[in-house]
Amino acid sequence: MIEAAAGRLIDGYSIEITGKDIAALREAAPGIAPGTAVSVTFLATDTLDQRMAAAALVRELGFEPMPHLSARRIASSAELEAMVSRAASEAGAQRMFLVAGDPPVPAGPFGDTMALLKSGLFERNGIRTIGIAGHPEGHAVMDRTAVWQALKDKDAEIAARGMATLIVTQFGFDAAPFLTWLDELRGHGIDAPVRIGVPGPAGIKTLLRFAAHCGVGASASVMAKYGLSIGKLFGSAGPDRLIEALSDGLRPAHGDVRLHFYPFGGVGKTMTWINDYLAATDAARRR
Template identity: 35%
Template sequence: MALLQFKRKDTAVSAPVAPEVEAFLKGYSIEVMPRTAEKVEDFRALLPEGTRIYIAHIDGTPIEDMVKTAARLARDGYPVMPHFPARIIKDEATLADWIARYQGEAGVEQGLILAGGVAEPVGAFHSSMQLLETGLFDKAGFKRLHVAGHPEGNRDIDADGSDRNVMDALRWKQAFAERTDAKMALATQFAFDAKPIIAWVNRLQAEGIALPVHIGVAGPAKLQTLIKFAIACGVGPSLKVLQKRAMDVTKLVMPYEPTDVIAELAAHKAAHPDFGIEAVHFFPLGGIKTNATWAIENAGASGVPAAPAAAS
């Protein structure tokens, strides 16, 4: 085991870090929103150099706020990946305007292309595939395009609980990846159990879907908070992990941490180097600082922030 030592708030902290965990968390990404980013005084004191930062676009958030957040993060030296949710984009002209603003004001060249969680589209777009088909991202020279993945299914697409339509969409996205110059990957919904994740990634590979997976992991948070988000986001079988924890009075008041699921996935990746998970993507449901601090304390060299506090 590697031994990480660093100074934080004038306190020396030492944490043993398994090499496979350190390797698995190398190059992790994290998600913010404009309102949560505003609460962070200095991202460089929390996140490693080069951390990809997704900016979630929630319905009702002005594009001006999204672009302002992207520009701030880009000035700090971080690659920015804003969400492009199809169902809140009115038309092709709006999409072209968003792309132009992001590029002109923040130098953005990456995007997460997804349907979005709105039930009724505001315009003609209702799927990520329609956005990709416009050709606007290729025309703008985007270097990386991520699309959504759902290890435990997506009832918005397959209401019967099957994954027939989801798999058809993934095959379409695989074909699109083969004809675009942009690098593509699947950024997934978060889950709490490694087993269904491993089974899903293995199935993708068996089906010939070679898109690398950036696996979604919920960061540390109160158990009640995670259960609320998990139900709202349609998390499937692994929700039982949280429900079982909630039944244990000794654990009910303790914050959830992703230590176990990360360790199991990391061990599997170390034993199977061709396993399709390429990176970890954190959903900081308990706060950005809380999530980043967990990574600093549990990821070894992979969690060291860009501008760590000076030793006293």
């Protein structure tokens, strides 16, 4: 049964696109709520011009752009300055999302998110909110103690520079790790708003491919909770069960929690699912 509370969790959602998704974003735009935060990922295969064009379109369409930066892929301080200043001037960006990135060896002087923050470029260019990553299912190269310390350090550095922190998590298929992580997050004294990463509707093979790439748990038992069978690789699924389980488990002590959609099956398909789900939950509220 669809719960009205699940609809409230989706209210204020954010969504992610790549620099190549301009046409898809234009097509889906009428179904996206005005002011929605739209992240523009930092893919190695996208050029800076592609990312900036996508971010500028997000602003033009009436949404809030949140360009990503990948520290270890940035070759120089001049390149970082160009990225931040162009995001601010061309897209009116007031928020950016920072990650260390996958390369084991940095292309330039920035080895991690903290190095980007300490450049001072964000506050100087009018950035008000810095997004950082949350890892409810653990980090590929850091133990839990180090992960929590890094998160606290980044949150403190962002605040010291007069900006706000927003935490966006990896996507997942099981509500339990998210809820446990939220308990720990608030227990560590971090009260920043959180956006829980959930997959948009997609084919089973696509979901499993992204899970393997991102180190997300996708065992047979976890996927069964999500409503999928690993033994049946045809068909697709949306995050209905995951969202309802999250909604059931959230408590006031968890603070400001919303959803961030990763549109693995396409931006249009994800927006159709969101709007259909919101319409159904709105009807449930009125009953």
